[in-house]
Amino acid sequence: MSSGLIVQAVLAGITNGLTYALVGIGIAAIFKGTRIINVMQGEFSVTGAMITVLLLGRASWPYWLAILGGALSGAVIGTAIELLFVRYMMRRQASPQSFILLTIGIAITMSASVLFFIGRSGYVLPPFGGEGAFVMLDAVIGSHALWLIASALGITLALRLFYHRTTLGLAMMAASIDADGAATTGVDVARMRTLTFALGGILGAVAGILVTPLTSVDFAMGINLTLKGFAAAILGGLTNPLGAAVGGITLGLMESLATVAVSSSYKDVVALSVLIAIMIFMPHGMLGRAGRRGG
Amino acid sequence: MRWRYAALVLGLCAWAVLPFILPRNLVDLLVFAGIYTVAGLGVGLLLGHCGIVNLAQAVFYGIGAYATAYLTVEVGAPSIAGFVVGALLAMTVALLLGWPILRLTGYFLALATLALSIIGNALFYEWDWLTGGTLGIGGIPKLEAFGFALDTPLRFYYLAWLVAFLCMLLAHNLAHSRTGLMFRAMRDASDAAASLAIDMQWLRTRVFVLCAFFGSLAGNLFAHYTSFVSVQSFTVDKSFSFLLISVLGGVRSVFGTVIGALFITFLPEYLSRLGDFHQILFGLALIAVVVGLPGGLVSGFDLLWRKAAARKATPHDR
Amino acid sequence: MMAPNGWFPRVIVAGAILAVAALAGRDVGAQAPEPIKIGAVLAITGAAAGLGVPERNGAVVAEKAINAKGGINGRPIKLIVEDDTTNPDTAVTKANDLIFNQKVVALLGGTNIAPTVAMGGITDKVKLPQFAFTGLGPDVEKTRKCVFHMFTPHALNARTLFEYARVIGAKRVGVLHDSGYGTVVMRELNNITKNYPDVQVVGVEKFELSATDATAQAAKIKAANPDAIFVIAVTATAFRSIRQLQMNQPIVALNGASSYEIVSAMGSAANDIVFPEFVVYEDPLPSQKEFLDYVMKETSTRAKNPESVAWDAMHVIAAAVGKVGPAAGNEKLCEAIRGPYKGVTTDYDFSADDMTGIKLSGYIFSKLVNGQYTRLPLRLKD
Numbered sequence: 002m003s004s005g006l007i008v009q010a011v012l013a014g015i016t017n018g019l020t021y022a023l024v025g026i027g028i029a030a031i032f033k034g035t036r037i038i039n040v041m042q043g044e045f046s047v048t049g050a051m052i053t054v055l056l057l058g059r060a061s062w063p064y065w066l067a068i069l070g071g072a073l074s075g076a077v078i079g080t081a082i083e084l085l086f087v088r089y090m091m092r093r094q095a096s097p098q099s100f101i102l103l104t105i106g107i108a109i110t111m112s113a114s115v116l117f118f119i120g121r122s123g124y125v126l127p128p129f130g131g132e133g134a135f136v137m138l139d140a141v142i143g144s145h146a147l148w149l150i151a152s153a154l155g156i157t158l159a160l161r162l163f164y165h166r167t168t169l170g171l172a173m174m175a176a177s178i179d180a181d182g183a184a185t186t187g188v189d190v191a192r193m194r195t196l197t198f199a200l201g202g203i204l205g206a207v208a209g210i211l212v213t214p215l216t217s218v219d220f221a222m223g224i225n226l227t228l229k230g231f232a233a234a235i236l237g238g239l240t241n242p243l244g245a246a247v248g249g250i251t252l253g254l255m256e257s258l259a260t261v262a263v264s265s266s267y268k269d270v271v272a273l274s275v276l277i278a279i280m281i282f283m284p285h286g287m288l289g290r291a292g293r294r295g296g
Numbered sequence: 297m298r299w300r301y302a303a304l305v306l307g308l309c310a311w312a313v314l315p316f317i318l319p320r321n322l323v324d325l326l327v328f329a330g331i332y333t334v335a336g337l338g339v340g341l342l343l344g345h346c347g348i349v350n351l352a353q354a355v356f357y358g359i360g361a362y363a364t365a366y367l368t369v370e371v372g373a374p375s376i377a378g379f380v381v382g383a384l385l386a387m388t389v390a391l392l393l394g395w396p397i398l399r400l401t402g403y404f405l406a407l408a409t410l411a412l413s414i415i416g417n418a419l420f421y422e423w424d425w426l427t428g429g430t431l432g433i434g435g436i437p438k439l440e441a442f443g444f445a446l447d448t449p450l451r452f453y454y455l456a457w458l459v460a461f462l463c464m465l466l467a468h469n470l471a472h473s474r475t476g477l478m479f480r481a482m483r484d485a486s487d488a489a490a491s492l493a494i495d496m497q498w499l500r501t502r503v504f505v506l507c508a509f510f511g512s513l514a515g516n517l518f519a520h521y522t523s524f525v526s527v528q529s530f531t532v533d534k535s536f537s538f539l540l541i542s543v544l545g546g547v548r549s550v551f552g553t554v555i556g557a558l559f560i561t562f563l564p565e566y567l568s569r570l571g572d573f574h575q576i577l578f579g580l581a582l583i584a585v586v587v588g589l590p591g592g593l594v595s596g597f598d599l600l601w602r603k604a605a606a607r608k609a610t611p612h613d614r
Numbered sequence: 615m616m617a618p619n620g621w622f623p624r625v626i627v628a629g630a631i632l633a634v635a636a637l638a639g640r641d642v643g644a645q646a647p648e649p650i651k652i653g654a655v656l657a658i659t660g661a662a663a664g665l666g667v668p669e670r671n672g673a674v675v676a677e678k679a680i681n682a683k684g685g686i687n688g689r690p691i692k693l694i695v696e697d698d699t700t701n702p703d704t705a706v707t708k709a710n711d712l713i714f715n716q717k718v719v720a721l722l723g724g725t726n727i728a729p730t731v732a733m734g735g736i737t738d739k740v741k742l743p744q745f746a747f748t749g750l751g752p753d754v755e756k757t758r759k760c761v762f763h764m765f766t767p768h769a770l771n772a773r774t775l776f777e778y779a780r781v782i783g784a785k786r787v788g789v790l791h792d793s794g795y796g797t798v799v800m801r802e803l804n805n806i807t808k809n810y811p812d813v814q815v816v817g818v819e820k821f822e823l824s825a826t827d828a829t830a831q832a833a834k835i836k837a838a839n840p841d842a843i844f845v846i847a848v849t850a851t852a853f854r855s856i857r858q859l860q861m862n863q864p865i866v867a868l869n870g871a872s873s874y875e876i877v878s879a880m881g882s883a884a885n886d887i888v889f890p891e892f893v894v895y896e897d898p899l900p901s902q903k904e905f906l907d908y909v910m911k912e913t914s915t916r917a918k919n920p921e922s923v924a925w926d927a928m929h930v931i932a933a934a935v936g937k938v939g940p941a942a943g944n945e946k947l948c949e950a951i952r953g954p955y956k957g958v959t960t961d962y963d964f965s966a967d968d969m970t971g972i973k974l975s976g977y978i979f980s981k982l983v984n985g986q987y988t989r990l991p992l993r994l995k996d
Contacts, residue, residue, distance in 0.1 A: 006837050013829035038403060086587055095590045098343070098543050102586045105536065110579030113659065117573045121664045123850055123879025132882055134860060141859050216826035217850055217879035221661055225824045235407045260830035265820045269418045273411040280404050281396055321711035328703060421793045430794045434731050434754030449710065523735045526728040528702055565707065568697050575659050
């Protein structure tokens with residue numbers, strides 16, 4: 002096996018891995034703020050990307066504005082979900098299974114809506130930095146892939162700073178760890194929860210927009226994004242955005258290295274088995290106790 | 297008490313007569329509901345009494361179905377072999393995989409079972425010498441009872457639901473037995489349970505194995521009913537459906553599983569008459585049930601029942 | 615009265631509600647049986663909606679066209695379409711409804727292999743003519759002499775790939791296939807490589823059906839240095855991954871990936887890709903023009919393979935029912951269908967062993983050039 006192949010696999014693994022990480026970061030953010038596992042995170046991505054496609058293609062907005070619109074749509078949908086459903090269920094003290102079921106129901110509804118209103122076609126967005134590609138060490142990496150990697154790392158870092166350095170971020174963390182205690186210090190817990198869903202929505206939408214130039218977007222993609230994102234988030238300890246990035250890259254690398262080293266037939270089997278092994282032997286997520294908040 | 301027996305007899309008569317008065321496609325749905333009930337009972341036991349989210353039930357369902365298919369079609373063995381081998385295989389896999397995985401808790405465990413479901417599906421595709429892959433295995437012989445071939449929905453209905461009733465009885469007795477008490481102790485007060493020397497790891501594994509048994513049993517029935525199995529029937533979506541069945545119905549109620557299975561099979565059928573957006577309606581219906589009836593559909597029944605009873609109550613009953 | 619506990623009393627309530635609901639849902643009273651009913655169970659929603667929806671369109675347009683010409687000997691036809699949501703279990707239920715409640719004379723469907731075979735178990739038992747929009751599937755289908763197939767068997771599909779490689783003089787080919795239908799065709803490819811010693815398969819890689827990226831697999835193929843690449847898939851993923859790696863070899867792919875929706879998802883990768891298929895709107899065969907114009911007029915879409923096979927199936931049924939009469943019964947109708955038929959899609963022969971009768975010469979070749987379909991002047995010899 003040539004070194005070019007390995008380098009290509011590594012590049013592909015990092016690119017895909019950060020894709021998973023972007024979705025996983027959204028799942029982690031929502032879990033961090035509300036203790037809810039969001040099974041519809043992938044639908045934020047699909048819807049956000051689709052809205053960007055529509056704004057760009059049919060409404061002829063400039064690209065950056067269309068992206069903004071798509072990202073904001075995630076915030077709007079996330080806020081709507083929190084205000085309409087989550088708030089009510091929280092008041093009635095619904096069980097964690099009920100929340101999972103709620104998000105499953107929303108996922109089904111959103112995916113079917115995209116099929117019904119937009120159609121069965123797949124759509125692409127123009128790649129950032131154009132169609133160009135760079136060749137390094139016998140391997141090819143497109144300019145958009147580089148943009149995706151940079152953006153994902155940037156988002157991860159920004160999120161970490163947000164949670165640990167800004168008042169709002171600290172308040173959101175406090176509200177989720179100890180709602181009563183936070184309330185006594187004047188934190189509006191309910192509003193923090195709404196903002197968390199809005200944040201998760203934006204993160205999901207941005208993930209979808211960043212990914213679409215590479216993979217295209219269609220109505221059926223949401224659940225697969227969610228599954229991969231979920232894996233990335235769990236590997237990272239579930240409440241740590243940096244952890245989701247590490248988890249995502251790990252998953253992506255495992256997949257592509259398994260493909261080139263073992264066989265493309267057993268890629269998923271190998272990658273997921275390693276995932277399970279990591280969960281069993283590293284129960285605090287890959288970043289250790291500091292990063293973990295699992296079951 | 298007499299009321300209860302009368303109700304029981306009436307209920308059984310209604311059940312026995314139903315396939316003769318309903319059109320064939322609805323009887324068909326009832327057969328699927330019965331089969332799904334069996335699978336959903338296993339998931340319900342794990343979730344309701346042990347607090348474990350099992351998203352791998354489709355794998356055991358598939359093992360039961362493929363064991364039947366392969367043994368009866370490729371090897372020519374009698375159907376009982378398919379049932380026995382399928383059950384043993386599913387239970388063994390559950391034991392071997394369950395032991396390490398059930399150390400995990402909460403969302404980690406849910407993700408691990410989800411990963412198992414994906415691995416299982418991938419292997420069903422990959423090992424197409426065994427499973428037929430995308431092409432599947434067709435021509436599975438029909439079961440026979442009292443000289444009749446069970447080759448119509450009407451005839452299979454009785455088998456499917458008799459098996460379902462037996463499984464419901466089993467699950468009900470388990471939940472109300474001493475073992476059931478141990479489950480609840482483990483679920484609600486795990487530290488106290490540990491201090492009483494309840495081996496929780498072994499308990500969880502045993503329930504996981506039982507859940508696998510139910511899954512493979514359902515798969516056996518499924519294979520003999522449709523005479524054709526293919527990978528598309530054993531996807532992650534199926535695992536989600538089985539989970540939905542037990543949670544929607546009411547996680548701690550055996551009867552709730554039946555309601556959940558009926559919901560999952562009948563609602564899409566009715567909604568599909570309304571147009572292309574029927575999937576959207578199904579999602580909305582799901583949301584409505586989850587938000588409106590947090591205890592599951594079974595709590596909706598109880599609500600109706602109590603309202604009816606309260607209205608009939610005379611003043612001095614209150 | 616105390617509210618009874620336990621689950622058996624609740625069974626009655628459930629049963630009662632169920633029975634009422636079910637009876638309410640029945641079709642009450644049969645209308646005067648004027649229209650001749652044809653049923654269809656297709657994937658309108660779910661993963662295969664990309665094929666199922668255009669199939670439905672083709673069938674609906676055909677229904678209109680047939681009725682506009684007076685129906686079958688003066689009697690109109692009525693098409694009843696059900697959605698199997700890409701799920702073989704649902705397909706079984708819908709088929710039961712169409713065959714036994716609605717009493718259709720023939721059934722179109724399924725959109726993919728699993729629903730086709732599942733429904734075949736029911737149609738074969740009563741010998742109701744079924745028109746599957748798939749190629750011949752597992753062995754059991756060979757015994758079902760009333761399940762006719764509108765697409766070619768996998769072995770023939772595999773041959774077209776090799777034949778094209780020969781035409782362009784490709785000595786080394788790499789194969790990228792998905793884990794579903796791709797695996798099936800790959801098996802056939804392996805069986806026939808010995809017939810094509812001048813075309814060597816230098817690499818075979820597989821990717822998941824739902825994968826959005828196949829870069830690692832494409833890189834392995836790239837390392838094997840092929841002259842051309844076979845892609846056996848139904849999504850745009852493999853095409854994108856290949857072109858993103860700056861692999862510029864010609865790609866030849868099966869017609870399952872040939873649709874405007876998939877081309878849209880390919881983005882800039884939609885170039886230098888050849889499909890052995892049957893319908894090219896941009897440069898049609900003379901026998902296809904009327905059909906294509908009709909679909910464009912009715913639906914404002916460019917018809918392709920799914921629409922045309924549905925159109926053909928409807929017309930085959932209409933012709934056969936016209937010949938033997940609507941009351942002839944399933945066996946006679948089956949007999950009437952079993953024979954050659956010149957369709958819009960291609961020439962069929964439903965009495966053939968593969969229940970399709972399409973020959974190598976029945977294919978035409980399309981080529982994607984910068985996202986646009988063009989037709990190659992190539993025709994194969996049998």
